[in-house]
Amino acid sequence: MKKLNKPVYLTAGYNTLFLGSGRKEFHPKKPRPGIEHYVIEAGKGAIAQINNAENIDEGVIANFMAARFNRQGNLPAFMPAIDPSLLYKPFSRIEGACGSGGLGIYTAIKTVLSGIADVVLVIGLEVQNSVKAVYGADYLAGAGYYEGERKEGHAHFFPDKFSQRAGVCFKKYGQEPIRKAMAKWYEQAILNARRNPKAQEYHNSVVDLFTQGMTPPNPKYFVEHLNVFDCSKVTDGASAIIVTSVEGLKKLNIEKKDAIELVAFGISVDDIKRQPEDFTRLTTTRKAVYKAFEMGGVNPKDLGVCEIHDCFTITALLALEAAGIVKEGEGASYISEEKTRIDGKLPVNPTGGLIGFGHPTGGTGVRQAVDLWQQLTGKAGDCQVKMNSKRPYGLMINMGGNDKTVASFIYKPAGA
Amino acid sequence: MSLDDHLENVAIIGAAGKMGSGIALLLAQEMTVLKLQPENKSKNYELHLIDIDPIALQGLLRYLKTQAIKLAEKSIVQLRLQYEARKDLVENSEFIQQFVDDLFVHLRVGTELGNARNAQFIFEAASENEDLKVSLLKQLKNICASDTYFFTNTSSIPISLLNEKAALGGRIIGYHFYNPPAVQKLVELITPEGILPDLYQLSLELGKRLRKKLIPSNDVAGFIGNGHFMRDGLHALAEVERLNKDFSPQQAIYIMNRISQDFLIRPMGIFQLVDYVGIDVFQCILNTMDPYFPQEKLNSDLVNLMVSRKILGGQNLDGSQRDGFLKYDKSKPIAVYDPEREKYVSLEEGNWRTEADRKIGNPPAGFSPWRVLLGDSQKEEKLETYFKNLKRDSTLGAQLATDYLSKSKAIAEQLVSSGVANSVEDVNGVLLNGFYHLYGPINNYV
Numbered sequence: 001m002k003k004l005n006k007p008v009y010l011t012a013g014y015n016t017l018f019l020g021s022g023r024k025e026f027h028p029k030k031p032r033p034g035i036e037h038y039v040i041e042a043g044k045g046a047i048a049q050i051n052n053a054e055n056i057d058e059g060v061i062a063n064f065m066a067a068r069f070n071r072q073g074n075l076p077a078f079m080p081a082i083d084p085s086l087l088y089k090p091f092s093r094i095e096g097a098c099g100s101g102g103l104g105i106y107t108a109i110k111t112v113l114s115g116i117a118d119v120v121l122v123i124g125l126e127v128q129n130s131v132k133a134v135y136g137a138d139y140l141a142g143a144g145y146y147e148g149e150r151k152e153g154h155a156h157f158f159p160d161k162f163s164q165r166a167g168v169c170f171k172k173y174g175q176e177p178i179r180k181a182m183a184k185w186y187e188q189a190i191l192n193a194r195r196n197p198k199a200q201e202y203h204n205s206v207v208d209l210f211t212q213g214m215t216p217p218n219p220k221y222f223v224e225h226l227n228v229f230d231c232s233k234v235t236d237g238a239s240a241i242i243v244t245s246v247e248g249l250k251k252l253n254i255e256k257k258d259a260i261e262l263v264a265f266g267i268s269v270d271d272i273k274r275q276p277e278d279f280t281r282l283t284t285t286r287k288a289v290y291k292a293f294e295m296g297g298v299n300p301k302d303l304g305v306c307e308i309h310d311c312f313t314i315t316a317l318l319a320l321e322a323a324g325i326v327k328e329g330e331g332a333s334y335i336s337e338e339k340t341r342i343d344g345k346l347p348v349n350p351t352g353g354l355i356g357f358g359h360p361t362g363g364t365g366v367r368q369a370v371d372l373w374q375q376l377t378g379k380a381g382d383c384q385v386k387m388n389s390k391r392p393y394g395l396m397i398n399m400g401g402n403d404k405t406v407a408s409f410i411y412k413p414a415g416a
Numbered sequence: 417m418s419l420d421d422h423l424e425n426v427a428i429i430g431a432a433g434k435m436g437s438g439i440a441l442l443l444a445q446e447m448t449v450l451k452l453q454p455e456n457k458s459k460n461y462e463l464h465l466i467d468i469d470p471i472a473l474q475g476l477l478r479y480l481k482t483q484a485i486k487l488a489e490k491s492i493v494q495l496r497l498q499y500e501a502r503k504d505l506v507e508n509s510e511f512i513q514q515f516v517d518d519l520f521v522h523l524r525v526g527t528e529l530g531n532a533r534n535a536q537f538i539f540e541a542a543s544e545n546e547d548l549k550v551s552l553l554k555q556l557k558n559i560c561a562s563d564t565y566f567f568t569n570t571s572s573i574p575i576s577l578l579n580e581k582a583a584l585g586g587r588i589i590g591y592h593f594y595n596p597p598a599v600q601k602l603v604e605l606i607t608p609e610g611i612l613p614d615l616y617q618l619s620l621e622l623g624k625r626l627r628k629k630l631i632p633s634n635d636v637a638g639f640i641g642n643g644h645f646m647r648d649g650l651h652a653l654a655e656v657e658r659l660n661k662d663f664s665p666q667q668a669i670y671i672m673n674r675i676s677q678d679f680l681i682r683p684m685g686i687f688q689l690v691d692y693v694g695i696d697v698f699q700c701i702l703n704t705m706d707p708y709f710p711q712e713k714l715n716s717d718l719v720n721l722m723v724s725r726k727i728l729g730g731q732n733l734d735g736s737q738r739d740g741f742l743k744y745d746k747s748k749p750i751a752v753y754d755p756e757r758e759k760y761v762s763l764e765e766g767n768w769r770t771e772a773d774r775k776i777g778n779p780p781a782g783f784s785p786w787r788v789l790l791g792d793s794q795k796e797e798k799l800e801t802y803f804k805n806l807k808r809d810s811t812l813g814a815q816l817a818t819d820y821l822s823k824s825k826a827i828a829e830q831l832v833s834s835g836v837a838n839s840v841e842d843v844n845g846v847l848l849n850g851f852y853h854l855y856g857p858i859n860n861y862v
Contacts, residue, residue: 134489138507151506155492221493 001294004262008112009244009414010105011252011259013370014045018200018237018358020129028129035070036078038125038238043082046121046240050252053083056242057117058090062104062124064097064362064400068139069128079123086121096269097143098311099400100124101239101365102407106267108243118248124366125238133234140361143401145272156223159231161402162312163223168279169314170225173329181332182313183213186229186355188335189310192342193356195382200235200358213313230313235358239366241373249414256414260376263298263393263410266291270404282315282322285397288406289323292395296410300324304391305375306340306348307368309399310355319397320348347385350375365398365407372396376413417536419621422565423447424461427532428539429552431465432472434731435569436541438597440465440476441483442626443539448519452498461522464531473525483598484519488512533559539591541569544700549573553582565615567591572638572704576608586610589619592639593628594850595693602850603628608635631845636836637708640846642701643836644857645689646714647827649698652676652686653716655816666752666761667772669741671816673752674772679779679806679817681799683786683852688749691729691740695722721755777811789854799854803861821862828857 016038019026026032033041039061047053059079066072076091096103101124108120128136134155141150141157154160169178187209193201206212215227222228244252249259268288277283293299300323308323310316317331325346326334334340340348351357351371354364372394374380376387396409426443430436440463447461467473488495488511495511505511524531529552532538538556542548549570556566566588568578575590582588590606603623607616623630633639638646652672659668673685690698699719706714722728722740729740737744743751743760751760763769782802789795803821806814828843837843844856855861 132489134492134508134512138509141507146506151503155496155508155511219493221490 001291003295004264005113007246008109008262009246009249009254009256009259010241010262010369010373010411011244011249011254012046012049013239013241013373014042014049015198015239015367015370016041016045016237017198018235018360020200020233020235020358022200022204022233024203026129032129032236033127035066035072035075035125035127036081038127038236039075039078039123040082042123042125042238042240043079043121046242047083049258050242050254052252053085055119055248055251056086056089056121057119057248058111059086059121059123060092060094060104060107060111062094062100062122062362062366064095064100064126065139065142066127066362068142069126069130069136079121095362096405096407097400098309098359098361098364099398099405099407100362101367101369102396102398102409103267103400103405104366105241105243105369105409106265106407109262109265112243112245112248118245118251120243121240122243122366122369123238123240124360124363126360126362127236128234128361129236136234143404148273154223158402159226159312160223162314163217163225165276165279165318166225166230166312166314169317172280173332177332177336178314178317179214181317181335182230183210184336184338185310185313185316185340186210186213188338188341189349189353189356191356192350192383193352195342196351196357199352199356200233200237201352201356226312226314232311232354232359235360237358237360237367238363239370241366241369258377259414260373260394260411261414263412264292264294264296265410266293266295266408268406268408272401272404276403280318281328282318282399282403282406284403284406285309285319285399285408286322286324288408289395289397292408292410293324296393298393298410302391302393303346303395304387305350305372305385305394306346307372307394307396308348308353309364309368309397310349310353311359311399313355315399316348316353319399323395323397342383342385350380350385351383365396368396368398369409369411372409372411376411417563419618419625420450420456422536422618423450424459425464425535426462426537426539427464427466427535428541429466429529429532429556430540430542432467432469432476433541433543434595435593435597436465436467436539437476437479438595438599439539439541439569439593441480441487441598444480444484444519444522445487446625447522448515449498451518451522462524462534463522464524464526464535466526466529466531468527470527473527477523477525480519480523481516484516485512488515529555530559532556535560535564537565537567539567539569544570544572544697544704546573546577546704549578550581553578553584553588557582557584563587565589565612565618567619569593571604572642572701574608574635574637574708575606576610576635579608579610586612587615589615590633590635590639591619592633592641594641600850601627601629602846603630604633604639604641604846604850605630606633606635606639629845629849631842631849632838633842633846634836634838636834638701638705638836640831640837640843641850642705643831644824644827644843644847645693645851646698646702646705647712648824649686649690650702650714650716651820651823651827653718655819656718663772663775664754664768665756666754667768670752670763670769671772671776671813673742673749675776675813675816675820678783678785679813680820681784681786681789681802681854687741689851690719691737691742691744692731694728694730695719695740696728697730699723718755722753725758727753776813776816777809778813779817780805780809780811780814786854795854800861807862818862824857825859825862832858
């Protein structure tokens with residue numbers, strides 16, 4: 001396993017408001033901001049925290065499916081719209097379904113490591129309320145294997161993929177503990193989102209979230225083993241963060257206390273044509289996370305906070321197991337015992353995660369990095385977790401498709 | 417002939433109207449689903465949409481397209497299974513488009529009654545006018561085969577009268593859908609004497625197929641639904657006349673609308689409901705019913721005045737509410753009609769509304785709006801507490817509301833005692849399912 005050949009930092013993160021059903025500002029029939037707005041708001045949000053946009057050498061824009069949701073391609077050309085100083089600089093677009101954001105950060109890291117650039121701006125976004133969910137499901141199904149899976153697949157393609165995983169988990173570990181843990185995860189996601197003014201579920205005021213989370217599935221209209229509360233919602237949103245070298249930090253006049261340092265990364269991609277080896281395991285996620293653990297010489301006990309890819313409640317449970325945070329089969333009890341709560345043993349997704357904060361698919365990986373940057377630099381406001389200096393690491397897992405394209409990162413405070 | 421056989425060729429008369437268009441949607445959907453079944457592959461399904469107004473027929477097609485898309489979107493999970501054999505359909509959008517295309521294949525639009533000549537079922541949904549309905553049925557009897565069955569959507573005209581005047585020999589049944597037919601679960605089923613048993617059986621089966629709740633009503637003008645609604649409305653109109661002594665005309669209308677909506681916890685106020693149905697339709701139903709109840713005065717000067725002034729309520733083609741007793745912005749009341757000054761007075765203008773609200777007082781403790789209680793699993797207990805408090809309260813509002821409840825109950829009891837309804841459950845069932853009331857008029861609250 002190769003090690004990082006020089007330090008890489010992340011700083012100046014910014015999230016837009018995550019818009020969609022549940023937000024009071026959202027009305028499906030009223031006009032809403034488009035791609036241009038989100039790129040510019042996120043980009044300006046990051047730039048406002050550095051001394052001069054001139055110092056940005058290049059950039060990456062991460063997005064999954066703008067070509068269908070917004071009928072828009074050529075996204076790199078939106079980047080110069082953020083600031084005149086970005087005109088004619090190099091920008092690329094990265095796509096890996098819901099793992100696009102993670103791959104965007106990975107690309108920026110490689111650029112810095114290569115020495116080609118010192119300061120790389122990464123933006124991740126998706127604007128997907130442009131169509132009803134029934135058509136959005138078609139677009140999102142592009143994260144699966146269209147030729148081989150779509151025709152036989154479910155109307156709600158991805159919810160069904162993870163519903164199948166839930167079904168197999170029910171058989172293996174018993175339905176009740178898994179089902180309850182899924183509802184507990186939903187409860188946690190919403191409780192955390194209520195602390196986060198930018199979260200899609202910030203306005204959620206349901207009193208008994210656990211009972212709501214236990215709503216029996218309705219396969220006639222949705223899928224067999226999941227209810228709608230088990231699913232992340234349809235979200236418009238963008239995030240931005242800047243990846244730098246040590247020289248880059250200096251150029252930007254950013255102090256180390258305002259940056260996080262990359263400890264390791266692990267990228268793992270499975271063949272899109274293959275069925276999962278085991279429906280109760282996120283095999284690719286495990287490989288990605290363990291690559292990162294190996295590169296960084298870190299193990300799960302060293303983690304102080306995590307951002308995992310909870311596109312569905314069952315995925316959260318499986319991701320905790322894949323990351324080695326708990327043994328296989330123990331994810332449910334870990335969640336049900338509230339060990340992942342904001343004040344728990346290992347806070348996971350303290351800003352709400354994909355279910356609570358929202359899931360602008362191609363942007364989520366960047367959002368996760370921004371949130372870890374905030375946590376590890378003490379900027380997380382009401383969502384701030386209490387970090388322990390003995391466990392200074394933040395783990396991020398960003399997943400595209402059904403455990404196909406996974407990017408994992410470990411960060412620590414830059415001063416530590 | 418089975419129900420499926422009858423459904424191969426169906427005609428709707430007055431198809432572009434409010435009720436006709438909803439019935440058209442239900443039947444078009446049913447035919448499309450039938451056609452998708454492998455055993456029906458070679459069958460030819462035709463739904464004849466007949467209306468005198470060609471422009472309205474264009475509107476009907478637009479309505480059917482929008483609704484068919486919505487329906488397909490909602491039932492996408494089943495739709496993918498129904499079209500499983502179609503290898504060329506992959507994405508949800510393709511299944512939805514295919515369903516809409518397949519639904520439209522069955523539609524035949526026209527203005528001529530002759531188009532119905534091969535229909536096995538005819539749904540009559542023309543305006544609520546006895547002469548018109550009789551004339552249409554007579555013509556259709558001559559045009560169609562002698563075993564064609566007729567389903568009339570009349571909400572007030574005795575079916576035996578139509579049967580007799582059009583000489584249909586028991587081939588007609590009352591099949592009264594509620595508005596909008598595609599959404600409302602209730603169908604009032606009126607079986608006249610001498611009905612052919614086959615038609616009766618088929619209509620029961622059809623109700624199940626269309627996922628409707630059929631409630632039987634006896635063949636008395638107005639049946640259960642309008643038997644209650646007309647008298648309920650007349651009570652409010654009489655109260656308006658009484659309140660006119662102490663209140664301005666628009667205040668009196670406003671008060672009775674608010675009493676019926678808020679104090680009685682109904683989905684909408686009585687005047688908003690009359691506007692929704694159409695003031696002219698309301699008048700027409702009263703006129704139909706009046707001769708059958710010589711001991712009652714089923715008539716209203718105010719309703720006649722409104723109609724004579726061409727203030728009719730009802731809906732625009734796009735479904736938005738037309739002005740009637742109330743003036744609307746989209747579907748929200750924004751002003752009340754003052755019959756004396758012949759103009760609408762805005763709810764926000766001056767302090768007449770605050771003054772009226774002050775004089776009637778607030779609903780008593782335990783009040784929750786209809787919308788809130790609708791999904792409340794403890795609504796029965798909550799309603800009981802609320803109405804107990806209402807009875808004890810001494811405000812003018814509480815008094816008017818208690819009188820209204822008593823009147824509504826008396827009307828309902830009369831429907832049972834006079835044999836219009838077979839049971840208390842049937843009357844309550846119509847009000848619960850057709851009018852979306854939270855409680856039946858025959859209750860223990862008064």
